[in-house]
Amino acid sequence: MTTAASTDLSLMAHLLRRAGFGSDRAELERYAARSYEDVVDDLLNPERFSEPEDEILTRFYPHLQANKDNPAVWNGRWFYRMVNTERPLEEKMTLFWHGVFATGWTKSEHTPTMVDHIQMLRTNCMANFRKLLLGISRDPAMIFWLDNNENHGEAINENYGREILELFSMGIGNYTEDDIKSAARAFTGWTYDTPVALYPFGHFDVNYRFRADDHDDGQKTFLGHTGNLDGEDIVNIIAEQEATARFISRHLYNFFVADEAQVPAWSIEPPADPAAIDDMVKTWISSNADIKEVMRTLFNSEWFKAARFKHVKSPTEFVASVLKLSGEYAEPAPDLHKLEGVIVTMGQKLMDPPSVEGWHTGKEWIDGGTLTERVNYAIDTLNDPKKPGVKAIIEHISSQGNLTSPEQLVDSVLELVGPLEVEDATRAALIAHAQTDGALDWSSDAASETSSSRVVQMLTLVVSAREFQFS
Structure with a gap:
């Protein structure tokens, strides 16, 4: 095992960039005074550390108590967490799943459900995959985003049944059209209580609701399993599939290790490192779909340690890493909401991905315009010796x-x-x-x-x- 005294600074910096949003020199040296494996273990167990104090943030944004309908303010608060948290992997995994289970504000224009959606991802980000997929399936923002509120026992809507297989778990080529129909039938009746209108009465939360009278409780066959299957059964069956383990492992590799081809090409283009995917799949199967253990395998692997500077920073990662260097926002500030506009000019808007497919990553983040915005932002932010x-x-x-x-x-x-x-x-x-x-x-x-x-x-x-x- 690596000793605390011999932990390589460059290796630790690599870990902190991928498992978080980078570090300044003092933070890096504090981490590097410990063994690599111990740091990984702490990252994987965020409950050992306190959360950023939302109460302090609320003092800077008191209007949120009465008016929650401002995505920029909530995204600014998320950046504050990214920069200051003692639980960096929790925020990084939340960002990761936000890209996989892409759900957007534009369709609903209802910020409270999106805030709850991000918190649901944060709460379950390193749980068993079943718990995470079940949380997504009961999430009002997702239910509306993919029309499951219009999925009725007597008239199914296949939108969520298709995407839970194609983009959220297994990938194209690992299921049939009949499997999609059965999944859709299993999720009938999974809806939400219609909220009070945003205006003028206030900004109310939306709660999941199961309507038994709108659920198809007939016999269904899904991926070789037959019975009176409901949504929870579908989730359990999906989590057992090797195809799911491979698809999610490839997502993890693309986000945490090295840039891959875009998701639509995965059914025809093999992984850049098949052995790495195999390692994660083995852990998935042996741990019964425990995401925390899959991440442990990833971070402790030699292929992860060797993959330095193989991943183009997303706009969110780029801005957060610059802020870590500048030392800004160690305390809350009333202009945090402006950070949303910064990343929008670079091609990303948190809580509002462009489609259910999420953002295209890697080199597709970069063009002449977005590169200029990145460089200008970094220069403007760091061009001050007083920071x-x-x-x-x-x-x-x-x-x-x-x-x-x-x-x-x-x-x-x-x-x-x-x-x-x-x-x-x-x-x-x-x-x-x-x-x-x-x-x-x-x-x-x-x-x-x-x-x-x-x-x-x-x-x-x-x-x-x-x-x-x-x-």
């Missing part, structure tokens, strides 16, 4: 001695924002720029002020590099 994270970087470099060579400046900044691995050409270009003004001088107040400005400039150049787009 806590930037100040800490300056102090770390100045503590190395009175003179800092151009090479030391570049390597120190790369180390402190990652450690970030860059191509030789990128490092050479950064050094060439640093050499134009020679070594940094920390011998006097005036010289230190100039050197601090140069550190900030180098920091903005590093986060503008192509390699910073990867985690």
Whole structure:
């Protein structure tokens, strides 16, 4: 086992980028003082740590007590959790499942159900897959999103029955049209109580309701199982399938390990690393679909440890990682809601994916416009020596001695924002720029002020590099 004293900083930084949203240097060193396996175990057991204090956030947004219909405020609060939580994997898994069980605000325009939907994902994110899939099936936001409120015992609507198989569990090619019909019949009567209108009376929660009088209780055959099957039976049967284990494992690989092809191609394009998928499938089967144990296998594997900078950050991951570096929002602030607009310009809106398929990932996050938005945001956020994270970087470099060579400046900044691995050409270009003004001088107040400005400039150049787009 890796000893606490020998935990590699680069490896720990990799884990914190994938199992969370990155770290500043002080946080990284605290984690790296422990063994890798112990850190993984803590990440997988978030209940050992306190949650961010929602009460404090509520003081900054008191209007939410009477008016919950503002997605930007709730997404700002989610960013606050991402940046400050002592339970980073919980938030990262919530984001992961939000992309798999893609459910959007645009259709319902009812924010309270979306807030409850995200909380349901957070509560069940590392539970047994059955519990998570059952939670989704009883989730009012999902029920409305995929029309299961229109799925009646005498007139079935196949929308949810199809998507629970195609996109939420097994993938195309592992079921028949008859299986879809049987699943739809099993979920008849799974609906919700119609809420009071949002306006002008207030913003009321929506509750799941099972209507026995609207449920088809006839005999059904689903994936070889015959009987008076209901939705819970469907969920249990799905979780037992190897096809489900493979499909969800590929989702996990794509999100936590390395970018894969887009989901619609999976039925014809094999995984990039079939052995990695096999490892997770074995754990799925032996643990009876325990997501926590599948994640343990993932994080402790050699293929995960080797997959550094193989994943393009989503807009949410990118913004959160920049905020971790800047040290902003360690305390709540009234402008958290503006972060929604930031990620929208980069191609993502939390609580409102573009379709039931979710967001296309990997290199599809990047085009000329979105890359410009990313670079500009990183520069604007980190171009301030007074911000806590930037100040800490300056102090770390100045503590190395009175003179800092151009090479030391570049390597120190790369180390402190990652450690970030860059191509030789990128490092050479950064050094060439640093050499134009020679070594940094920390011998006097005036010289230190100039050197601090140069550190900030180098920091903005590093986060503008192509390699910073990867985690």
